[in-house]
Amino acid sequence: MSSTSAIMRREKRRLELANLARDPVLLLTVVLVWVAMFIFILWPLLKLMQAAFVDKGHLSAKALVSILSRPNNRLALRNSLLLGGLVALIGTALGYLFAFTYARTNIGSFWRGVIDIACLLPLISPPFTLALAILFALGPRGLITYGILGLKNVNLYGLQGALLAEVLTYFPIAYLTLRGILANIDLSMEDAAFSLGASRLRVFLTVTLPLTIPGIANALLVLFASSLADFASPLILSGARFPVLPTQAYLQITGLYDMKGGAALCFLLLVPSLLIFAIQRQWVGKRSYVTVSGKSAASSGGRLTPPWARWLLLALCLATSIFVFFLYGSILFGSLVRAWGANHTFTLENYRYVFTFGRKAIRDTLVIALTAMPIGGIYGILVGYLVSRKSFPGRSAMEFVSMINYSLPGIIVGIGYLLAFNNPPIALAGTAWILIAAYVFRYSATGIRATVATLHQMDPAIEEASTSLGAGTAVTFRRITVPLIAPAFFAGLEIMFIRAMTAISATIFLISVNWTLITVRILEGATELELGHAAGFSMLVIAIVFITTGILRWIMRLAGMSDYSAVAQIR
Amino acid sequence: MAKGIELKGVSKVFRHPERGDVHAVKQLDLTVQPGELVTLLGPSGCGKTTALRMIAGFENPTTGRILIGGQDVTDTMPNRRNIGFVFQNYALFPHMSVFDNVSYGLSVKGIPKVERRERVAHVLDLVGLQGMERRFPNQLSGGEQQRVALARVIVTEPSVLLLDEPLSNLDAKRRVQMRSEIRRLQRSLNMTSVYVTHDQEEALSISDRVVVMNLGEMEQEGTPQEIYAHPESQFVAGFIGKVNALPAEVVRVDRDEVTASFGATSFTVCGPSMSIAVGQRVSLLIRPESVDLSSEPDGPAPKGRIVQVTYLGEKAEYDIECDGTQLKAVSFDPARHGMFAQGQEVYLRMQGGSMILTDQ
Numbered sequence: 001m002s003s004t005s006a007i008m009r010r011e012k013r014r015l016e017l018a019n020l021a022r023d024p025v026l027l028l029t030v031v032l033v034w035v036a037m038f039i040f041i042l043w044p045l046l047k048l049m050q051a052a053f054v055d056k057g058h059l060s061a062k063a064l065v066s067i068l069s070r071p072n073n074r075l076a077l078r079n080s081l082l083l084g085g086l087v088a089l090i091g092t093a094l095g096y097l098f099a100f101t102y103a104r105t106n107i108g109s110f111w112r113g114v115i116d117i118a119c120l121l122p123l124i125s126p127p128f129t130l131a132l133a134i135l136f137a138l139g140p141r142g143l144i145t146y147g148i149l150g151l152k153n154v155n156l157y158g159l160q161g162a163l164l165a166e167v168l169t170y171f172p173i174a175y176l177t178l179r180g181i182l183a184n185i186d187l188s189m190e191d192a193a194f195s196l197g198a199s200r201l202r203v204f205l206t207v208t209l210p211l212t213i214p215g216i217a218n219a220l221l222v223l224f225a226s227s228l229a230d231f232a233s234p235l236i237l238s239g240a241r242f243p244v245l246p247t248q249a250y251l252q253i254t255g256l257y258d259m260k261g262g263a264a265l266c267f268l269l270l271v272p273s274l275l276i277f278a279i280q281r282q283w284v285g286k287r288s289y290v291t292v293s294g295k296s297a298a299s300s301g302g303r304l305t306p307p308w309a310r311w312l313l314l315a316l317c318l319a320t321s322i323f324v325f326f327l328y329g330s331i332l333f334g335s336l337v338r339a340w341g342a343n344h345t346f347t348l349e350n351y352r353y354v355f356t357f358g359r360k361a362i363r364d365t366l367v368i369a370l371t372a373m374p375i376g377g378i379y380g381i382l383v384g385y386l387v388s389r390k391s392f393p394g395r396s397a398m399e400f401v402s403m404i405n406y407s408l409p410g411i412i413v414g415i416g417y418l419l420a421f422n423n424p425p426i427a428l429a430g431t432a433w434i435l436i437a438a439y440v441f442r443y444s445a446t447g448i449r450a451t452v453a454t455l456h457q458m459d460p461a462i463e464e465a466s467t468s469l470g471a472g473t474a475v476t477f478r479r480i481t482v483p484l485i486a487p488a489f490f491a492g493l494e495i496m497f498i499r500a501m502t503a504i505s506a507t508i509f510l511i512s513v514n515w516t517l518i519t520v521r522i523l524e525g526a527t528e529l530e531l532g533h534a535a536g537f538s539m540l541v542i543a544i545v546f547i548t549t550g551i552l553r554w555i556m557r558l559a560g561m562s563d564y565s566a567v568a569q570i571r
Numbered sequence: 572m573a574k575g576i577e578l579k580g581v582s583k584v585f586r587h588p589e590r591g592d593v594h595a596v597k598q599l600d601l602t603v604q605p606g607e608l609v610t611l612l613g614p615s616g617c618g619k620t621t622a623l624r625m626i627a628g629f630e631n632p633t634t635g636r637i638l639i640g641g642q643d644v645t646d647t648m649p650n651r652r653n654i655g656f657v658f659q660n661y662a663l664f665p666h667m668s669v670f671d672n673v674s675y676g677l678s679v680k681g682i683p684k685v686e687r688r689e690r691v692a693h694v695l696d697l698v699g700l701q702g703m704e705r706r707f708p709n710q711l712s713g714g715e716q717q718r719v720a721l722a723r724v725i726v727t728e729p730s731v732l733l734l735d736e737p738l739s740n741l742d743a744k745r746r747v748q749m750r751s752e753i754r755r756l757q758r759s760l761n762m763t764s765v766y767v768t769h770d771q772e773e774a775l776s777i778s779d780r781v782v783v784m785n786l787g788e789m790e791q792e793g794t795p796q797e798i799y800a801h802p803e804s805q806f807v808a809g810f811i812g813k814v815n816a817l818p819a820e821v822v823r824v825d826r827d828e829v830t831a832s833f834g835a836t837s838f839t840v841c842g843p844s845m846s847i848a849v850g851q852r853v854s855l856l857i858r859p860e861s862v863d864l865s866s867e868p869d870g871p872a873p874k875g876r877i878v879q880v881t882y883l884g885e886k887a888e889y890d891i892e893c894d895g896t897q898l899k900a901v902s903f904d905p906a907r908h909g910m911f912a913q914g915q916e917v918y919l920r921m922q923g924g925s926m927i928l929t930d931q
Contacts, residue, residue: 015631022646461662464629467649468656469676469727476650479675483666 016393025473030392033383037401039426040441044416045404048270051263051419063264076243077268080228083159083244084272087166087227092219094167094320095174096212101313102175103182104208105305111314118321119172121328124549126502126519126541127232128526131165132534133327135236136334138164141341143330157239165233168324170226174219181215182208190304200304208304218280225276228269229409231505236526245269246411246505253415253509263419266412277407281400328542335535350536358521358537365518366544368432369500372439373493379440380447380492381485385477387448388455389463406445410505413442418509430512438506443499447492454488455481490556494549501541573605573763574640574730576626581635583621595621597787599635603731608757608764610774613784614810619767620735622784626765627656627733640730650679655724655762657734661716663708669695669719670704676727694726697756714745721753725760732757732764738773750777771811775799783807805929808856815862815898816929817855821847829928831855834894836873838923847928854929861925862900864889864917872918880913893919 020027055062067073098119102112122130137144138156145154185208193203231246238244245268253262305313334340338347354362386392387399405413417438421428428434462484466476482489504519511520518537525534578601585593596618603609611619624630626637628649636645644652664672670691677687695701698718708716717737724732737753738746754777757764768774774781775795783790783798783806791798791807802808805816819831819838824847830839831853838855847853868874875893887905891898898919902908911917 015633018631018646022648459660459662461658461660462664464627464649465656465658465662465723466664466675466679467629468627468652468654468733469679469723470650470653471675471679472648472650475679480664 013393016391020392023473026390026392029382030386030390030394030398033386033398034394036379037398037441040437041401041405044413044420047419048263048266048412048416051260052267055260063260064267067261067264067268072243073248073265073268076245076248076265079159079238079242080245080269081272083162083166083234084224084227086159086163087170088220088224090163091167091171091223091227092174092178092216094171095176095219095223096178096216097313098171098175098317098320099178099182101317102179105310105313107310107314111318114321115317118317118324119175121324121542122169123172124498124502124542124545125328126522126538127504128236128519128522128534129331129538129542130169130327131161131233131236132334132526132531132538133331134161134165134168136330136340136531137327143341157237158242159238161237161239162234162242162244165237166227166230168327169230169233170223173222173226177219177222178212178215181212185211200306204304221276221280225273225407225409228273228276229411229505231409231411231508232523235523246409249411249415250508259415259419262415266409266415269409270412273408273412277403331535331538334531335539337532340531340535350532351540353533354536354540358518358533358540361516361518361521361537362540364432364515365501368435368439368515368517369497371432372436372443372500373497375436376440376444376496377447377489377493380444380496381451381482381489383444384448384451384488385455385481385485388452389460389481402448403445405442410442410503410507413438414506414509417506429510430514432515434510435507435515435517438510439496439500439503442506443496443503444492446495447488450488450491451485454485458484486559487556490552494552497548497552498545501545573761575605575607575638575763576603576731576765577601577636577638577641578622578626579636579638581622581625581632581637583618583625583630584633594787596625596632599787599789601782601789601792603763603765605763606761607779608754608766608777609780609782610766610768610778611782611784612768612771612774612811613790614769617784618787619769619784623733623735623765623767626731627654628652629656653727653730655727655729655732657720657724657732657737659736659739661708661720661740663716663719663723665708667707668704669700669706669708669711672708672719673723673726676723680727690726691722694722697725698722698752713741714749717741717749721756725756725762728760730763732762734764734766736768737766738768739770746773753777775811781811783810785810802856802927805854805856808927808929813859813899814856815859817857817896817898819853819855821849821851821853824849829853831928834873836871838921838926840923840926840928856927856929857921857925859888859899859901860903861921862898863920864891864900864902864911865920866911866915866917868918869920872920874916874918877911877913877915877917880910882910889917891917891919 020030052063053059053061098115101107102115135156136142138154138161140146140152140154140156142154142156145151145156189211190203190207193207198206229246231250234242234244234247235250238247245265249262249265249269252258252265335350336346336348337344338349383398383402387395387402417434418429420426421434421437428437463476463480466480471479502519504517504523507517508520508523511517518541522534522537522541525531525537578599581596581599581601582594583596585595587593599618599622601609601622611622613619621630625632626639628644628647632645636643638644639652639654649656664675667675673691673694674687677690682690691704692701695704698721700715700718700722703711703715708719711719717740720737734753738749741749750773756762766774766777775798778795780792781795781798782792785806791803793801798807799811802811802814805814808814817833819833821829821831822837823830828839828841829847830837832838833855840855865872873893875891875898877889878892878897879890881888881890882905886901886903887910889900889902889911891900900919902910
């Protein structure tokens with residue numbers, strides 16, 4: 001039996017190869033994507049491993065041993081895991097609270113809108129923003145701690161500061177994941193439990209909660225990984241007593257110019273990150289009970305919560321939301337006063353600075369973001385299409401590799417790129433292309449996933465129909481697939497732009513005299529205590545992101561108007 | 572224009588993550604003459620759709636060759652086979668109007684706009700959709716969508732037409748109507764067609780030839796009449812129409828007839844196609860409509876008792892228990908001939924000439 005199955009495996013491989021051979025467009029695309037993935041995903045990782053483990057041409061763990069021999073680095077490893085664990089637990093709990101309130105209480109669309117905006121802001125704002133705002137609200141001379149409560153000697157730096165900033169930054173990810181899952185649970189299952197006599201609590205504990213466990217597990221993993229990778233919040237709020245791995249690696253390279261040590265620290269960070277990535281793919285991916293039927297009964301989830309619980313949940317969400325709004329308000333305030341925390345005279349000086357001395361960073365960031373956006377968007381749907389619709393050797397490997405750069409902490413990707421593209425054969429350092437490539441291969445993950453999800457729900461017969469009518473791979477892709485996955489394409493564009501405007505950890509090593517970024521100017525402002533400038537740049541980024549995503553959605557709606565959906569509405 | 576199709580020793584093996592290798596189609600040999608409509612009929616999972624998809628080129632056979640019009644197309648992409656494929660769910664392009672859907676194949680082939688418009692108008696006329704050009708698929712009824720799917724295919728004048736359960740999404744009335752429409756179009760355009768269905772009535776009514784498939788293999792092929800009247804196995808007999816299987820014992824074997832006894836009654840069956848020995852246990856297959864019921868014995872006939880009566884208007888169906896065997900009988904026009912009542916004792920008059928002898 002095993003020999004026949006081996007024969008069959010060979011047979012399948014032969015068919016896949018035959019498939020490639022008779023479809024030159026597919027072959028060419030697959031080869032090109034692989035070449036690009038090798039250069040921009042695998043090669044930098046290999047260079048990083050080489051820096052960490054090859055010493056004078058020999059395999060050696062010297063750099064790793066020397067890094068681990070320093071107590072501060074061992075502490076950083078422990079701290080990173082501790083912080084990650086806490087952020088995952090608290091952030092997921094908060095995310096669940098928000099998601100449940102949104103999806104299972106009849107709180108009305110106004111309050112839903114409030115919750116949504118409170119969760120949207122941290123997702124689209126540049127790094128440091130929340131950390132800076134927290135510093136100014138709760139720091140030693142903070143608006144709340146010192147100004148209102150009159151507390152002295154408040155210690156925000158360390159675990160508590162980084163934890164608060166990261167929870168507020170990352171809980172929206174858990175919220176979005178869990179909201180999607182709660183919304184997709186067929187409410188007739190809860191109704192069935194009610195009809196069988198179960199109480200509200202019992203329905204929640206025996207039906208709703210178990211069905212969301214895959215989502216909870218996923219959120220825990222994603223938040224853990226996000227915290228592990230976070231570089232901006234700890235840089236501002238951890239202080240010297242609470243070192244974490246990304247900041248240690250950053251300081252090792254920028255402070256001590258120790259590339260090998262930085263690479264070894266990155267390896268310490270790489271192991272748990274890859275582990276999470278593997279668990280997520282192997283375990284969580286296969287455990288979704290949610291079926292997208294699209295035909296949910298006209299039932300509302302409101303009966304799961306009694307009125308008093310509804311108000312309690314809403315109150316908790318609103319308290320969190322108000323705190324988030326307060327933090328963002330304080331950044332706006334900080335951008336409009338002479339000296340945040342000291343001299344609160346109104347001024348536009350900070351914005352004058354942003355638009356004169358910051359003009360180059362603004363221009364560079366926009367050029368890079370607007371270039372990365374279409375390239376990454378097209379790359380995203382191309383890879384998503386290949387891995388979900390075509391059969392060729394190495395298809396699942398391609399899917400795996402396409403997610404690597406996204407799953408790894410940005411600092412690893414950044415150092416890898418620095419090592420890989422500093423010298424020929426591919427000397428990209430100092431150009432805009434190294435930044436664009438970093439964005440395209442890291443942040444197209446959303447586009448790829450959205451494409452895969454859309455294609456999953458699209459009957460393959462639609463594409464087969466096109467093929468049987470005489471259209472080849474390229475024509476079918478252009479005339480049938482692309483129009484139908486346009487929403488996924490736009491989602492990919494949107495995320496690509498937001499990330500390109502707000503990224504810092506991957507790109508901090510890749511900027512140059514020629515090309516710099518707004519986020520780097522925010523970092524400078526924050527570390528050089530030019531906080532008004534940092535606040536001004538932050539507000540600018542938030543404004544640009546809001547306007548651009550608004551335009552993208554407007555285009556989408558416009559395209560939809562001339563499309564089938566609009567015509568359907570007319571009749 | 573019409574081309575024949577040949578399948579030579581075609582097999583398909585799928586790898587299933589849990590069940591291992593699944594042999595969907597095993598060594599299938601099939602010839603479809605130019606202009607002929609052949610139905611692949613069988614239960615779900617019998618490999619009929621896989622076979623059709625291999626003819627289209629959506630699946631590659633694991634072994635064997637496929638020829639269209641005498642040319643080996645086994646390694647040809649579906650878009651170069653000049654086929655027309657009608658999908659079970661129609662697979663209309665949701666972002667295109669009826670006109671754009673139908674003209675898609677022409678525009679892909681680079682037909683000039685003027686000619687495209689003419690041909691689309693002609694075909695829409697043919698399927699009775701004139702005036703619907705600007706509508707979108709989600710504005711059409713199931714039957715209309717089905718017509719668009721047909722129009723989209725026949726406008727390209729394919730050498731072969733492949734239909735994958737095209738009527739299964741329609742209600743019963745519309746199904747009968749579309750069935751005869753497809754047959755009319757297929758005949759008038761002289762299109763070589765392969766039609767996949769699990770509905771035996773559909774297969775009998777539409778086909779020149781029926782191929783009954785089971786477990787990836789061809790069980791029997793023949794004209795609808797041959798398949799119905801002379802099933803070669805109990806599976807074919809049971810799948811196409813209803814059948815009674817009487818357990819019997821062979822009592823005499825002659826050159827081209829066999830006599831077997833069911834209880835106390837003997838039946839002589841003509842032309843058995845297998846080697847039979849006296850004393851062997853066999854099954855005598857007989858269709859319910861060939862079992863006549865009467866309250867008087869009138870010659871040697873087994874006696875049974877009516878267990879259930881199902882009145883269906885044009886006919887009445889009886890479940891009968893006879894010598895420990897459950898049998899079915901049908902009588903037509905019960906209003907004229909009267910009906911038996913539940914619990915009544917009846918005699919089953921059956922002719923050996925209506926029976927088929929198979930292995931038990």
